[in-house]
Amino acid sequence: MPSANASDTSVTGALPQVPAGYYFLTVVTNAIPGGRVVRVQGTPFLPPTVVTPAPDAMVNTLLTSGTAEVGSTVTLLVDGREAGTTRTDAHGGWTLTPGIALGQGRHTLTAQATDPAGNRSVASPLRAFSVDSVAPGAPVVVTPAPGAVVNTSAPVVSGTAEPGSTVTLFLDGRVVATVVASATGSWSSTLYVVLLTGSYSLTALATDAVGNTSQQSPSNRTSHEHLRAEECAKLSQAI
Structure with missing residues (x-):
């Protein structure tokens, strides 16, 4: 050991640099040797x-x-x-x-x-x-109202849900649109799907920012009717 400081009870000193591993450190005091096995770790043991x-x-x-x-x-x-x-x-x-x-x-x-x-x-x-492991409440479909009859090829669906959640719309169980609810919880989406004359079931569910998913909203049963020829003509003249 190149240098050391000694007192009546202890000795401290600087060891030369050695590779990491196990060593037997010997200390001789008044011609009486003593020692122990020590482990030199080398690189400091960093936290995870x-x-x-x-x-x-x-x-x-x-x-x-x-x-x-x-x-x-x-x-x-x-x-x-x-x-x-x-x-x-x-x-x-x-x-x-x-x-x-x-x-x-x-x-x-x-x-x-x-x-x-x-x-x-x-x-x-x-x-x-x-x-946050609490699922948002089920969205509320406001329009079209239950039992409503729509006669447009691109109906607008709107409602409310948890602010910032993603609302998925289902028509007869098939995903037809997704929309993000605003900061006030309102949402609106235009459905660009082929609609035949008849009755349809519209439902929605909401998924929040961390993936919690609500239950589906109650089925909103609506009907779709194609415009008759004379109604189409009146609509064309009005445009």
Whole structure:
């Protein structure tokens, strides 16, 4: 050891750089040798990196992933409680679905890694996220009204739903349009489909930003009629 500072009870000093591995460190005091096996780790043991969820993400199911030292065991803490452990793969990647129930709202998580020798890293920075697993209410179809008769080849359908949700429209069970509800919850869509004379069932469902899907709205039974020739002529003259 090139240099050392000694007191009555301890000796401290700087060791030369050596490759990572196990070494037997010997200390001789008053011609009496002593020593122990030490492990030189080399590269500092860094905390895991959390990739998902993204910072301040809104999720309906928590699936975490990230990277850590190859061969290490990652321990996930959610709101300060241990939520599960997993081992990194050959590339240092890891994924983990926590085994605890999470309520609605804001939460935090962090991760620590433990290598095969038992060394534990410091915790990763806190990562905040929010849980929303509540499905939106079923959309309300306002027009056409139940039982209405439409005689246009491109009927306009409108209604209300959770603001920002995506509304999917079904005609006799077939998807015919999607539209995003406005900030006030209103939506409107023109159906460009081939409609024969007869009765149709119109329903809608809403999917929010994190993938929660509502139940379908009650069936709105409407009828479609083609314009008679004389009505078409009157309509042409009026244009």
